Amino acid sequence: MTMSDNSRNLEAGLLLRKNQNDINECRITAVVLFSTFVSVCGSFCFGCAAGFSSVAQAGIVNDLGLSVAQYSVFGSIMTFGGMIGAVFSGKVADLMGRKGTMWFAQVFFIFGWTAVAFAQSSMLLDVGRLSTGFAVGLLSYVIPVYIAEITPKHVRGAFVFANQLMQSCGLSLYYVIGTFIHWRKLALIGLIPCALQVVTLFFIPESPRLLGKWGREKECKASLQLLRGDDADISEEANTIKETMMLFDEGPKSRVMDLFQRRYAPSVVIGVGLMLLQQLSGSSGLMYYVGSVFDKGGFSSSIGSMILAVIMIPKALLGLILVEKMGRRPLLLASNGGMCLFCLLLSFTFCFRSYGILDELTPIFTCIGVVGFISAFAVGMGGLPWIIMSEIFPMNVKVSAGTLVTLANWSFGWVVAFAYNFMLEWNASGTFLIFFAVCGAGVAFIYAMVPETKGRTLEDIQASLTDFLQ
Numbered sequence: 001m002t003m004s005d006n007s008r009n010l011e012a013g014l015l016l017r018k019n020q021n022d023i024n025e026c027r028i029t030a031v032v033l034f035s036t037f038v039s040v041c042g043s044f045c046f047g048c049a050a051g052f053s054s055v056a057q058a059g060i061v062n063d064l065g066l067s068v069a070q071y072s073v074f075g076s077i078m079t080f081g082g083m084i085g086a087v088f089s090g091k092v093a094d095l096m097g098r099k100g101t102m103w104f105a106q107v108f109f110i111f112g113w114t115a116v117a118f119a120q121s122s123m124l125l126d127v128g129r130l131s132t133g134f135a136v137g138l139l140s141y142v143i144p145v146y147i148a149e150i151t152p153k154h155v156r157g158a159f160v161f162a163n164q165l166m167q168s169c170g171l172s173l174y175y176v177i178g179t180f181i182h183w184r185k186l187a188l189i190g191l192i193p194c195a196l197q198v199v200t201l202f203f204i205p206e207s208p209r210l211l212g213k214w215g216r217e218k219e220c221k222a223s224l225q226l227l228r229g230d231d232a233d234i235s236e237e238a239n240t241i242k243e244t245m246m247l248f249d250e251g252p253k254s255r256v257m258d259l260f261q262r263r264y265a266p267s268v269v270i271g272v273g274l275m276l277l278q279q280l281s282g283s284s285g286l287m288y289y290v291g292s293v294f295d296k297g298g299f300s301s302s303i304g305s306m307i308l309a310v311i312m313i314p315k316a317l318l319g320l321i322l323v324e325k326m327g328r329r330p331l332l333l334a335s336n337g338g339m340c341l342f343c344l345l346l347s348f349t350f351c352f353r354s355y356g357i358l359d360e361l362t363p364i365f366t367c368i369g370v371v372g373f374i375s376a377f378a379v380g381m382g383g384l385p386w387i388i389m390s391e392i393f394p395m396n397v398k399v400s401a402g403t404l405v406t407l408a409n410w411s412f413g414w415v416v417a418f419a420y421n422f423m424l425e426w427n428a429s430g431t432f433l434i435f436f437a438v439c440g441a442g443v444a445f446i447y448a449m450v451p452e453t454k455g456r457t458l459e460d461i462q463a464s465l466t467d468f469l470q
Contacts, residue, residue, distance in 0.1 A: 029229050032151055035204040036159050039146050040166040041197035042102055042139040045109055047170020048190045049078060049132045052116075053288045055178025055305060056186060060125070063183075068421060070122050075288045076418035077126050078133035083414055085137020086406035090399035092138060098146040098207045101138055102197065108135035109194045117187035128187075133410075140386070141406045145398070148390035149207040150227050153457050157323040157387055161316075164383025168316035171287070175309035179302050212241040240457070244394075259400050267392045267462075270449055271401060274332075274385035275409035277442040281339055282435040283377050284413040285420025290370060292421060296428055297349060297366025298359075304367060311375060319379040327454040328384055332446045335380020340439035342372035343432045350428035369432075381442075385409075391453045394462040 053075040093101045108131045115128025144160045151159040211220035224234045259268050291301035322331055346369035353362045393401040423431040453461050
């Protein structure tokens with residue numbers, strides 16, 4: 001055999017290995033699909049809880065005699081609970097594991113729904129809502145992180161976006177059934193997806209990257225093999241995980257203050273910035289009190305909720321498809337741009353209504369503005385900040401960073417949710433003009449700061465951001 005024959009054989013072998021690795025990377029196994037479904041059952045629980053406060057408002061106020069201020073506390077206290085859960089989310093997910101954290105969260109979800117269902121006073125109502133918020137705070141961090149750590153890179157964005165899709169499914173379900181089911185029965189129905197996740201968590205693997213971080217190399221490879229398929233060659237991916245963990249182990253242990261080092265500045269600014277923009281756009285308030293906005297514009301809240309329920313799932317599906325077609329960055333820009341326009345429409349609508357101009361068109365414009373805003377939000381800004389958060393932080397600071405980013409999200413979400421009803425009473429037009437300005441600032445921020453992460457490995461994304469200021 002000649003030297004050239006040996007060279008050709010070597011090239012053929014390398015090409016065959018590369019093709020095999022590409023096939024492994026493109027494979028989506030049943031285990032990945034099922035594991036993603038089980039984890040996003042928690043997102044469905046979140047959607048149900050978010051939709052509950054909107055459709056149950058009239059029933060709870062009438063049955064328990066709550067004032068506007070008392071119901072504002074009930075509606076917003078879930079975000080306050082989310083803020084508390086966010087403080088512990090990263091540490092709990094690291095100590096108990098991704099699966100253990102989801103189990104732990106469901107304990108609080110089950111208690112919360114039960115307390116709300118049997119509440120005879122605002123006190124127990126608020127305690128139950130606070131408990132569900134704590135659960136949501138834990139889940140909002142661990143679900144996207146878990147999905148990002150188990151899925152192949154070419155579908156990671158779409159799979160993490162399933163988090164937003166299932167939230168939309170939960171919202172849609174409650175917007176529909178909440179119009180004819182008593183609020184106490186509605187709370188009991190919320191226990192069903194909780195129980196489903198508790199049972200199915202027994203049948204999914206732990207995150208291989210977390211197992212690698214724990215130093216459990218054998219279990220890491222077993223989990224990776226299960227996720228990629230029995231005949232898949234996982235050696236390259238397993239070695240990448242091992243090398244990354246060894247690199248982090250050689251450095252000092254992560255502390256919150258480490259996030260303020262210069263090399264992590266881009267990741268922190270992007271992660272926190274996107275979360276602030278998501279909440280300060282008014283999304284939480286509109287989700288929790290959408291019925292009040294419809295009523296303010298003279299549009300039937302029950303009809304408006306039904307319209308939202310019909311379009312909620314298709315628009316989330318559209319986002320799931322587009323996230324890997326368009327990429328994260330273009331979809332974020334389009335989403336923010338749409339939210340900006342619909343906030344401006346709502347601002348003009350309420351302004352005209354206050355002066356008695358175009359009264360007959362105000363309800364229609366209100367419906368278009370609300371539906372348009374929520375649609376634009378769900379396609380991009382609803383889920384993409386969580387996808388990007390799960391991608392940009394290295395494992396050595398992921399606990400601290402995840403805690404900080406999730407805390408920022410829920411802190412500002414609580415402020416907006418609590419103030420929303422009061423802002424509408426103050427000046428509905430001015431309220432949406434403020435949200436218009438925030439969304440406009442969001443377009444500029446995304447254009448200037450947010451990188452494209454589609455089709456890149458987590459290690460590649462994190463290395464490029466860490467080296468950005470070097």
